[in-house]
Amino acid sequence: MLKARFLPVSLELKDNKRKEGTAAMKQEAIQYLALDVHQATTVATVRTENGSIRMRATVATEASAILGLVRGLGAQLHVAFEEGTQAQWLHDLLQPHAERVVVCNVRGRSGDQQ
Secondary structure, three states: OOEEEEOOOEEEEEEOOOOHHHHHHHHHOEEEEEEOOOOOOEEEEEEEOOOEEEEEEEEEEOHHHHHHHHHOOOOOOEEEOOOOOOOOHHHHHHHHHEEEEEOOOOOOOOOOOO
């Protein structure tokens, strides 16, 4: 677990070794970032194309903290998060830094009243 002093960030990296040759090309494979956005913090999970977890992090729900996380993930990044009060702001923030940004409108979850 890493903690940065300049940002309220905690990270858990599964594999951060630099690879060469063919393995380096695999590093540029699509990565999937799921965000659970709350008022003060955002919980992030990065998965590889095969679904394995590459990283988990908790960052402040602030532009600088979220962009600091996203900028280190590479160009082929797909981001998804639920629709909510911060969805438009977050979408506009991430759009220039991700290949794809999806805002999900989840309806009828098991805990919802109908």
